[in-house]
Amino acid sequence: MGMEERVARYGRREVLKRTGVLAAGIAAAPLIAACQTSTTTQKTGKVVVMTDPNEFGAEDVKAIEDATKLKLEVVKSDLTRLYAMYAAGNPPDLFRVQAAGVPQYISRKMVKNLQPYFAASKVLKPDDLAPSNNFYKWDGKVVGKGDLYGMVKDWSPDFTLFAYTKAFDEAGVKVPSDSAPLSYQELHDLATKVNRKSGGKRTYWGFVHSNNDQWIDRTAMNMLAEKGQSLYSADFSTANITGNAEAVKVFKYLYDLAAEGLQQSPVDPSPNWMGADFNNGQIAILQYGYWFSAMAESDTTKGKTVMLPAPTWSGTRRDPTMTATGWVMSAQTKDPDAAWAVFETYMGGAPAVTRAGSGWGVPGLKSLYAKMPTDTAFQKQVQKVLGDELKYSDGVLQFNPYIGEETFSTTWKKHLETALKGQISFDKMLSNIEADVNGAIADGRKIVGQ
Amino acid sequence: MVGTAHALERTAARPRSTWWRRRGTRRALTFYAFISPWLIGFVALGAIPLLLALLMSFTNYDGLNLDYVRFVGADNYARAVNDPDTLHSMQRTLVFVGSTVTLGLVVQLGAALLLDAPVPGRGLFRTLFYLPYVVPVVAGAWIWKIFTDPNGGLLNALIGLVKPEFAMNWIVEQPTTVLVLFTVWALTGGGMVVFLAGLQGIPAELKEAAQIDGAGPVSVLRFITLPLLAPVILFQLVVSLIGAMQIIQQPLLLAPGLLGPGTLPPRDNYLYVVHAYHEIFVNQRFGYGAALLWILFLITLGLTLALVRSSRRWVHYEEAQ
């Protein structure tokens, strides 16, 4: 063992000693000491990527290994595993995240600042980056400013609509124009007309959005952002709901959709996920991004599906992504150059070109936009709407750095069920949600010493 | 049949010095030699994770980087006591555990008794009862979701044959019933195997003798089979109880939407481990979640020991007769 390694080891041990968990490891000390690896740069030639194997197949692995001459080890995305790898001091070199988690990872110094790499890259040039990549910036105060910490693998303006024309025909309602956006109020009224349920049996849900409410906060954030408002206070220390008339209006709107039985809800769930329900012809209007166009046409919905622009809450068009799924590099990576080589190839090399042509998302680089498919009539219609929407998708959503990605939505779902069952009022529901979210924020702030 | 878990109390009650003098060191060494695989495994592999997991419950650990981890004393335990969701989820868990364990016992034992007899095609029947036990829980949950769906579900369609226009949204109106039935269905195979194995230890001569004495099938079951099967019943009860207390995947998978950290079961199926899971993965309170789980551990231990203790009254032992 070299001197440098030994110093690094002791240095690391000092750091850990201050933490509770190493104190926990006193029993394990001999074991840990025996196996503690150094944190200095090591060129192992292997890069560990934690991602979803469905979107990162054997062809991607091979293409990247051939291009970089590095060995890839793919680990399936899993929150427990990620926690465990960080706890073991051995996080994956690269891992898949969604935008909602980015501010927290950055502020907790868990991910590496990639600005110098982007600045030097010949493949991923700043001018060429799609606006959705701004979700990977956090300057300590807001999302969208500061250095780049990662990049989207692809993205979509996520607030567009997909209409099932058969439901409209049956209701004797005209399918809205695909060149002008509806207001959310018009959307609600339209949904009431195409919604169909009788005798406990559901034919069409009128307007389904937010992925079983998993993204309800993102939907609300975007509506509020039209008026320059946020779900949280400027310093993210509290959720601003009951004290903000506009927020109350937004949540009342979303609540009414569920209460009136237009949207899937805890008291009217579907056994399936909403994309499949649309494919089965059970949803009249569905809010999903461009990526869904790749699968929107099933045997049932083929020729009966049109894409519509994102609705507006107050007349201001705004259609950013709400997921911004992409990759970041862990701060502890042992060989950042190798990890970057993999990152760069995945985001700008052959795999990125293949992804662009698949139609499963808008590419993360503007120069690849032209690769999106335009073969079928539906794809052409989709591209027409998308082209328009891209003009309004430069914005970001201000995710809270102190709480988990699904803290807000899970809290919403919990209290929504009680409210829809009539056990609490709408106002009580909102104040419960606010209290729970504020409790989680307070805990998060306490951990980082604020 | 000789007492099993019962041997536990019997030895404990005996003065230590007596058996030590009688059995001697050699006997003790033999005992430790036999249990050494477990003992070594426990010390080498089990103890450190357990200790870490316990210490975790006294920290503010949130699953992210360790640089911010601090000891917070018993705060997490205090929070658990004051959290209304802890009580709610524990109540729902006890309802679930009570129904699943009892119904499960009846179905498992029933299947084993039916299939212990030399009926034609026994192997096939056994396999059919065993099958749900190996169907992956994800797939099983999907099946039960579409099975109970009010729109195209088979369950309502079948009930509709008898009661036209029947429309029940099972997963909303009867979430715990669906959860219990799903769980019992999925676990029957395991219990049946244990009971089948246990039934093989019951001498056929005893049943025959009783039948010659004029005992009917119910009497044979009541006075011969069940008493002799008691140690195995105790095993199955303990194992089911422990398993049911910790159930998490089934309620999450029956909940609306796809499985993810924020998947939220209906309030009635918001069981204790689901609560802990949410605190850990949704609210990023790993330390608190760990405290909740250690409280569950203590409750489970208490219930199990109470069950073993109560078995004194209903587990019959050959030596005592």
Added chain:
Amino acid sequence: MRTHALRYPALILATAIFSLPTFWVLVTSMKKQSEFAGLRLFPEVPQWVNYQLAVTLADFGRFATNSLLLATSYTVIVVVTSALVGYGFARHRGPLRDQLFIVVLAMMMVPNVVLFVPQFVVFAKLELTNTYWPWILWALGASPLLVFLFRQFFASFPRELGDAAEVDGAGPLRVFLQVFVPNAWPAFAAALIFAYTWVWGDYLYPILLLNDANTTLAVKLSTAYADPHGNPLQTVTMAGVVLYVLPLVIIFFLAQRFIIKGVVTTGLRG
């Protein structure tokens, strides 16, 4: 024989009701994805292509081999160690025996969720993650549930069984192997079925400890049948499930034949 005549129709009816959801796995495996949760009960045209997709989308053979390797090695070892330990607790005495047995039981009561991270940390420090060694080590350390199972069975054997052999001068291991093991086939069969099923079916530990190349079929089954956005293709999954349970059904069918009356046990009692 009267009871027998009544019993059989009851058995068929009970099996039919009980197997309805199982049957539905089969029905669903032949549906189109758009028929999965729709109004139509049976598929319009049986989709045999689902079975083809199930095998090709997941590299079925490779991951089945991984599962087979892992489940077989774990099962063989853990059944042996658990039988030894269970026998020790049932038929031998030593200091702290009862306290230690409570620890065995207690090990079953610690929820996995709280152990995942510490277990990973320990295996990572030992550099055993992404290998099958954790399972081998766990198997060598015996399974608490199987120890409990064996203990209940061995303890239920008549006391005279071991004593007679010991009087004849046989050592403890020989008594175990020659007197107890031959009478415990039902317990061994049950333990084998359990151990195999757990490892074959578990996907939580493989996700935690293995990588995408050496993981098990259960993990692939839960993730591979999906569109590029990770949304599940349930009907293909059902076809995968049908293929996936086949080895377990075969193992069960073979093992359950060993669930037969023990000869010596009854002989001693007669």
